[in-house]
Amino acid sequence: MAEPDRPSTARMIDYWLGGVHHHPVDVAAAGAFEGAYGPCAAIFRALRDFLGRAVATIADAGVDGFLVFGAGVPTCGNVHEVAPDATGFVPGWGRRPVGVIFLGLAAFLDDDTLARTLDELYEAVAPGSFLAIDFDSEELAAYPEALAMMGPAFRMRAPARFGPLLGRWQPTPDGIVPVARWRPAGVPAPVPDAFYGALAVKPAG
Ligand SMILES: C[S@@+](CC[C@H](N)C(=O)[O-])C[C@H]1O[C@@H](n2cnc3c(N)ncnc32)[C@H](O)[C@@H]1O
Numbered sequence: 548m549a550e551p552d553r554p555s556t557a558r559m560i561d562y563w564l565g566g567v568h569h570h571p572v573d574v575a576a577a578g579a580f581e582g583a584y585g586p587c588a589a590i591f592r593a594l595r596d597f598l599g600r601a602v603a604t605i606a607d608a609g610v611d612g613f614l615v616f617g618a619g620v621p622t623c624g625n626v627h628e629v630a631p632d633a634t635g636f637v638p639g640w641g642r643r644p645v646g647v648i649f650l651g652l653a654a655f656l657d658d659d660t661l662a663r664t665l666d667e668l669y670e671a672v673a674p675g676s677f678l679a680i681d682f683d684s685e686e687l688a689a690y691p692e693a694l695a696m697m698g699p700a701f702r703m704r705a706p707a708r709f710g711p712l713l714g715r716w717q718p719t720p721d722g723i724v725p726v727a728r729w730r731p732a733g734v735p736a737p738v739p740d741a742f743y744g745a746l747a748v749k750p751a752g
Pocket residue numbers: 556557560616617618620621650651652655656
C-alpha cells in the first residue's frame with residue numbers, strides 16, 4: 548500500500564494503542580495532538596477496554612454475529628480478537644440477534660444523522676440485538692488547540708444529550724457513563740471523562 552500523505556484518526560489511535568498499522572504521518576499527527584491534549588493514549592486505551600468488556604458481554608449473551616462500524620483499524624483488541632468465534636459468516640441476518648458496534652463514530656455525525664442511523668439499525672436487526680456506542684463529552688472544550696485539530700465535523704455533546712439520540716434502543720441498567728466506569732474489571736482507570744459509553748438492547752419479543 549502506498550504511504551498515505553494524510554493522517555487518519557483510526558491509525559493515530561492504533562499508534563496510541565501500541566499497534567503496528569500506522570505510518571510516520573500518523574505518528575507525527577498523534578505527537579502534535581498529544582502536545583495539545585496529553586492523555587490521548589490513556590483515554591483511547593480506556594475506550595478500547597470498554598469495547599472489550601462490551602463485546603464480551605454481548606458474546607456471553609449468546610450473540611455470535613457482529614456488525615462493526617468504522618474502520619477495522621486499530622486492530623489490536625478489536626472485536627475479532629475479543630470474540631474470535633464470531634467473525635465468520637452467520638446466515639440469518641435480520642432473524643438472529645447481532646451486536647452492533649458503533650464506536651468512535653458518533654462524534655463525527657450530526658444529531659439528525661446519528662439518531663436516524665441508530666433508528667434504522669434498530670429497525671433492521673432482530674430482537675435481542677445489542678448496540679455498543681460511545682459519545683464524546685465536552686472534555687476538549689478546555690483545549691481549543693486540540694479541538695481545532697479534530698476538524699469541522701467533530702461534535703462534542705453534553706451528557707444530557709446522549710440518551711435521546713439512542714431513540715428506541717434501551718440502555719442496560721449500567722446507563723450511559725464514562726467508559727472507564729462501565730462495568731470496570733477492577734478499579735476504574737483514572738482517565739478524564741472524555742468518552743461516555745453504553746450498551747443498549749432491542750428487547751427480545
Ligand atoms: C476515531 S476513528 C474510530 C475507529 C474505530 N471504530 C475505533 O473505535 O477505534 C473514526 C472512524 O470513523 C470513520 N468516519 C468518520 N466519519 C464518518 C462518516 N461520516 N461515515 C462513516 N465513517 C466515518 C473514520 O473513517 C474512522 O475510521
